[in-house]
Amino acid sequence: MRNLLQCCVVSLAGVLVVSTFVFAQSSPKPNFGGPGSLNEKLGDTGPGGPAPRRDLTGFWAGKVAAKLNPVPAMTPWGQEQFRLHKTNGEYPVADSNDPIKGCDPLGFPRNMLFMTRGIVFTTMPGKTIEMSEYNRIWREIWTDGRELPKNVGGRSADAPDPRWYGYSVGRWEGDYTFVVNTVGSDERTWLDNAGHPHSIDLRVEERYTRVNHNHLEVTIKIDDPKAYAQPFVITKSEFTWIPEQDFEEELCVPSEQAEYLKLVAEPAAHGKSK
């Protein structure tokens, strides 16, 4: 028994000595991590007064990712596309085929569901411009009464080409809700991080409701009969007015991403660097 006790003491001492040096494994403090976005850091800013009439102009902070509703049943075509998508959630980054792995554009509407830390609205004659903090991209939303283009991606000479961020028109419903309709999103883009697909037939309706000066609610409705059995609202998210009207530069840089894939993602997935 005494020998056993000695062994325990010696063993424990040995463990403690080893653990104070170079390499040890232990239980960390939980990573509460703090805010993941300026939106979370701002917290409850209050209403800030009434919403101005027909005006979204300014910088708005959102969460990193919108909370998404479940998608409805997919069509056979949709299921097949979905099956081919290897997400970063299910596969190591090195083995996924998420388009953004190589810094390809998120495209629309994924850019309004993910990496939504910041958006900006400004107006020009006949159009509203919506910009995103992530990759500093912009969308033109025509407000001059024109119709959406038809036959996007068709073979006829006058058919418009698909675009990463589609073709958009907007109008006010009352004084506080700006409705944006979009078609023509490139099929190479994914609908969301889960790899849900969309087709060139996708039609999206965004409803931006300025509740008061400081808060903007966004509802996004998906209608894609080629991919889904029925239309659905994919999210209702919220943005908060940024007091300083400024935000971070946030770009996916291809050369930096290539370095990341080489130094981290590939070794992490395939154990090549040890």
Next chain:
Amino acid sequence: MQSKLLLFLTLFGGLSTICRPLNAHHGSASYKTDKVVVMKQATVTKFVWANPHSMLLFDVKDDHGNTAHWAGEAGSPSAIRLLGWNKNSLQAGDVITVQLYPSKFESNVGRLEEVVLADGTTLKDSPRGDRGVLSRY
């Protein structure tokens, strides 16, 4: 003697691999998310303040004096800047303590949990899946 060895291994193993669950998060498929590795007296060789992934390269000596080269990834500058980091938070030559979630495939890479500087400053990595589909981006 065999039983003593067994007891030692049991004790060592039990104390050195205490685990805690880590919520699965976007992009964590490469990493052991149920335990963290702690490396003390690590020396920064390079800090890459990059989008969409910041990277920390560092060296660690094992108890035989051999140097191992490691790489840890963290969130994007937009994410970790809110937590007190900036482009110059870590510089080559800094001696630090690193906690990270290692690769499942035994390579010297991992997802950072936190870095502690010589002056005691703690830099946490950005939050993960406990808030939904958060990510390293």
